[in-house]
Amino acid sequence: MPENPYNGFTEYGIGIGLRVPHYRHILAKKPVVDWFEIISENFMVDGGRPLEVLDCILEQYRVVQHGVAMYFGSADKLDREHQKRLKRLVKRTNTPWLSDHLCWGSVDGRYTHDLLPMPYTFAVARHTAEKIRAARDYLEVPICVENVSSYCEYHASEMTEWEFLSEVVELADCGILLDVNNIYVSSKNHNFDPYDYLNNIPHHRVGQIHIAGHSKFEKYILDTHDHPVLDPVWKMYGHALKLVGNTATLLEWDDRIPSFDEVHNEALKANKFRDQQLAPSAA
Amino acid sequence: MATVLFRPLTPRWRMQKRWIDGRPMDEAAAEFIKPNDRLSSFERLEIYNRQYWFRVLDCLWDDYPGLRAIVGRRKFMKLITAYLARYPSDSYTSRDLGNRLEQFLREEPQWAAPREELALDLDCSRIFRCLNWITR
Numbered sequence: 306m307p308e309n310p311y312n313g314f315t316e317y318g319i320g321i322g323l324r325v326p327h328y329r330h331i332l333a334k335k336p337v338v339d340w341f342e343i344i345s346e347n348f349m350v351d352g353g354r355p356l357e358v359l360d361c362i363l364e365q366y367r368v369v370q371h372g373v374a375m376y377f378g379s380a381d382k383l384d385r386e387h388q389k390r391l392k393r394l395v396k397r398t399n400t401p402w403l404s405d406h407l408c409w410g411s412v413d414g415r416y417t418h419d420l421l422p423m424p425y426t427f428a429v430a431r432h433t434a435e436k437i438r439a440a441r442d443y444l445e446v447p448i449c450v451e452n453v454s455s456y457c458e459y460h461a462s463e464m465t466e467w468e469f470l471s472e473v474v475e476l477a478d479c480g481i482l483l484d485v486n487n488i489y490v491s492s493k494n495h496n497f498d499p500y501d502y503l504n505n506i507p508h509h510r511v512g513q514i515h516i517a518g519h520s521k522f523e524k525y526i527l528d529t530h531d532h533p534v535l536d537p538v539w540k541m542y543g544h545a546l547k548l549v550g551n552t553a554t555l556l557e558w559d560d561r562i563p564s565f566d567e568v569h570n571e572a573l574k575a576n577k578f579r580d581q582q583l584a585p586s587a588a
Numbered sequence: 589m590a591t592v593l594f595r596p597l598t599p600r601w602r603m604q605k606r607w608i609d610g611r612p613m614d615e616a617a618a619e620f621i622k623p624n625d626r627l628s629s630f631e632r633l634e635i636y637n638r639q640y641w642f643r644v645l646d647c648l649w650d651d652y653p654g655l656r657a658i659v660g661r662r663k664f665m666k667l668i669t670a671y672l673a674r675y676p677s678d679s680y681t682s683r684d685l686g687n688r689l690e691q692f693l694r695e696e697p698q699w700a701a702p703r704e705e706l707a708l709d710l711d712c713s714r715i716f717r718c719l720n721w722i723t724r
Contacts, residue, residue, distance in 0.1 A: 457632035
């Protein structure tokens, strides 16, 4: 089930996030990496080093765009300037699909630069799905929405997070970027069983998976992306693979970024883990 | 919720204890945020309030090393906090966070005292900021 309309009928393996501290190493050593995920907004510029590096990367590697500022859940309409620049970048990278978060982050034109959880209501689901459809129609590329990690819940919510995610993607007819680490973080912060989440979403819509590390505090867990992937997340990743099949997976490491080799080794570990999980004997 | 996030933290980096109408913040937070068995509504909301400020302050800290050197680290933090409280981000990219900093310094030069003139001579700051972006 890896190829589907939500990832542009591609069959990508394990990817790594393209990050500034690794530029020099990647351009000089040209390591073998199946694909790189870029943060779209970092390259939605008129020129300069970001685009110069991106063009060099595009000559050698496959690139998938991941965004942080579409804010499908904000009450505001899609930002036209953002959409225009994003479309220009989509044409440049030829990304087979793009992703952004199921969250809100702006209000009345003011931006929080955060990925804020939404109240899980039917009205919000309809509004969010409408914006996803509008973005997809304009950008002309499949869209996957990513579940975010969260630290609070609203009284206004009418359903669980996984029910909300399912409602949105069905209404929008879009894909899911399933962030396994985010599910784990939220499950600990909100006392739910993460396997209920994994088991109860439309698996055929999963176009991509994220795995990452997190940080434990006394009373909550933060999604910090500054560690290797932890054991419970590996376990959930294995379960997710069995449910959705061999799916393009990104290893996220965005803070306290170690050497490229260390991140690369973690990606190779993910590759091996995925092969083991999907081997016929593991079924 | 956005109004809560945009409100500056206390000097000890905590969420303010009173809401804008004078009510205890505990009460205001409990109206829309559920508590859990470990954290109150206030504490859950505070995570986001702190994350917001740490993120935007970090961005300007990195973007304006020149201005930071002119006014000093402590004053710089106070200056950019006052700036962001007046002018929250109006762009999808944090790259534009400082777009109105020069305007703010002209409106309220006391934040850079006693080096207002030097701080307002922002050519140096702009050059640093551009260099940062070009080489990033």
